[in-house]
Amino acid sequence: MKPVNVGLLGLGTVGAGTVNLLAHNAKEIGRRAGRVVRITHAAVQNLDKPRECPTDGITLTTDPFAVVNDPDIDVVLELIGGEDDAYKLVMAAIEQGKHVVTANKHLIALHGNEIFAAADKHDVVVTFEAAVAGGIPIIKAIREGLAANHIEWLAGIINGTGNFILSQMKFEGADFAEALAEAQALGYAEADPTFDVDGIDAAHKLAILGSIAFGIPLSFDRIYTQGIRGIHADDIAYAEEMGYRIKHLGIARRNDGGIELRVHPTLVSEKALLANVEGEKNAVMVYGDAVGPTVYYGAGAGAGPTASAVVADLIDTVRIMSVDPTGRVPHLAFQPDQITDTPILGNEGFFCGHYFRVQVADEPGVMSQITGLLAQHEISIEAILQKDPETAGDDALIIIVTKPVIEGQMMKFFDSLDDLPYTRPGLVHMRVAQFED
Numbered sequence: 192m193k194p195v196n197v198g199l200l201g202l203g204t205v206g207a208g209t210v211n212l213l214a215h216n217a218k219e220i221g222r223r224a225g226r227v228v229r230i231t232h233a234a235v236q237n238l239d240k241p242r243e244c245p246t247d248g249i250t251l252t253t254d255p256f257a258v259v260n261d262p263d264i265d266v267v268l269e270l271i272g273g274e275d276d277a278y279k280l281v282m283a284a285i286e287q288g289k290h291v292v293t294a295n296k297h298l299i300a301l302h303g304n305e306i307f308a309a310a311d312k313h314d315v316v317v318t319f320e321a322a323v324a325g326g327i328p329i330i331k332a333i334r335e336g337l338a339a340n341h342i343e344w345l346a347g348i349i350n351g352t353g354n355f356i357l358s359q360m361k362f363e364g365a366d367f368a369e370a371l372a373e374a375q376a377l378g379y380a381e382a383d384p385t386f387d388v389d390g391i392d393a394a395h396k397l398a399i400l401g402s403i404a405f406g407i408p409l410s411f412d413r414i415y416t417q418g419i420r421g422i423h424a425d426d427i428a429y430a431e432e433m434g435y436r437i438k439h440l441g442i443a444r445r446n447d448g449g450i451e452l453r454v455h456p457t458l459v460s461e462k463a464l465l466a467n468v469e470g471e472k473n474a475v476m477v478y479g480d481a482v483g484p485t486v487y488y489g490a491g492a493g494a495g496p497t498a499s500a501v502v503a504d505l506i507d508t509v510r511i512m513s514v515d516p517t518g519r520v521p522h523l524a525f526q527p528d529q530i531t532d533t534p535i536l537g538n539e540g541f542f543c544g545h546y547f548r549v550q551v552a553d554e555p556g557v558m559s560q561i562t563g564l565l566a567q568h569e570i571s572i573e574a575i576l577q578k579d580p581e582t583a584g585d586d587a588l589i590i591i592v593t594k595p596v597i598e599g600q601m602m603k604f605f606d607s608l609d610d611l612p613y614t615r616p617g618l619v620h621m622r623v624a625q626f627e628d
């Protein structure tokens with residue numbers, strides 16, 4: 192059979208990783224795909240830049256539209272990242288009836304609803320396994336492997352750079368900037384690394400996961416997002432003393448009032464599987480009503496792991512080419528006319544445990560007044576700790592983990608706590624997650 196010609200856009204970390212992997216496992220890939228898959232053209236920004244892969248047999252150009260418009264190209268592989276150019280190129284490819292493989296979560300999270308509608312209209316597929324949790328086949332697992340389930344919730348470490356930074360700070364004593372620079376050198380970080388550290392990249396991925404898990408439109412702008420910059424070493428130590436680790440999680444869960452979509456630092460029991468995921472590794476837990484808890488673990492970033500997902504998508508795409516469009520797996524897991532606009536909750540509707548650290552004047556009865564105030568707000572305590580702060584001689588630090596409660600109730604408690612005469616400003620607050628694993 193005629194080889195499948197792939198036009199690659201972007202020959203950076205993932206692009207070069209993909210060229211290398213296609214060459215390294217060419218025989219195995221051909222045996223699986225049933226056809227030879229070859230990259231014939233690649234668009235780059237600088238023709239003279241040294242590459243991390245051989246480019247013989249690939250025609251290089253600085254014009255990505257020349258690749259997209261080439262009639263000999265069957266599949267466009269978008270690996271330039273970012274929003275604007277990628278959007279125009281992907282839409283142009285779709286309009287010409289070309290299938291697309293992309294690793295670009297930014298693009299899918301913001302424009303996926305429109306891109307998938309266009310792809311359906313033109314009878315082509317847009318695959319995006321590499322866009323979430325790098326090499327872990329999480330899209331395939333949720334979209335196909337768990338298709339019989341009503342998915343109740345999912346929670347995961349879905350940014351390799353952020354997890355790598357937290358691990359380097361904890362185990363190697365690295366400071367934040369050092370750890371980030373190392374993640375960048377290793378090819379884990381986004382072109383703009385604030386996307387990694389401010390939780391935006393994780394929110395892009397959570398938008399995709401939430402959509403394929405619950406059959407809702409991609410809803411990036413409704414996601415509650417906090418990054419890792421505010422995590423303080425003292426809280427890592429206090430959390431550990433109470434039996435928790437602090438992880439940056441993306442969580443999507445059904446709740447009586449709607450759906451929670453949130454990305455934030457989270458205390459997780461040290462015994463939970465997610466608590467023990469370190470470095471650039473990612474892990475996603477998905478809870479389906481029939482299957483119960485399932486966990487998917489592996490490398491969330493880096494050339495090889497991401498190329499693994501990209502090439503798997505290419506193989507799928509080659510097989511899909513000969514399938515009647517009505518027999519294909521829907522882009523967002525549910526048939527397009529079954530995607531429903533379920534309400535997405537604001538943070539006051541979240542249901543979870545809370546960690547807070549407050550500095551108070553060390554006077555008799557203060558602790559009992561705080562626990563009494565929690566009781567008044569019908570909030571139960573899971574764990575409690577008292578410490579001396581490093582500064583301020585007569586003050587004390589009170590650190591409490593609560594049982595799960597609606598966040599609006601917790602916010603009212605914080606308001607009342609703030610009104611007490613002996614509490615100092617600077618309350619630290621994080622959420623706590625309990626998992627059955």
Ligand SMILES: NC(=O)C1=CN([C@@H]2O[C@H](COP(=O)(O)OP(=O)(O)OC[C@H]3O[C@@H](n4cnc5c(N)ncnc54)[C@H](O)[C@@H]3O)[C@@H](O)[C@H]2O)C=CC1
Pocket residue numbers: 200201202203204205206234235236237253255270271272273276294295296297321322325378379380381382491492493494497
């Ligand atoms: N690096 C990783 O571990 C992962 C990356 N991704 C995604 O994969 C995509 C690519 O990421 P990386 O390879 O890490 O980025 P990168 O920055 O290493 O590579 C992107 C390449 O595209 C080129 N490029 C940009 N605009 C272009 C244009 N208009 N025409 C031609 N070339 C252009 C750049 O010069 C660069 O060489 C992004 O969407 C990223 O979010 C997804 C999963 C993991």
Ligand SMILES: N[C@@H](CC=O)C(=O)O
Pocket residue numbers: 322324325349350351352353379380381387392491492493
């Ligand atoms: N920058 C991302 C790359 C993979 O998606 C990350 O660190 O997870």
Ligand code: NA
Pocket residue numbers: 320321322323324325326327328329330500
């Ligand atoms: Na993946």
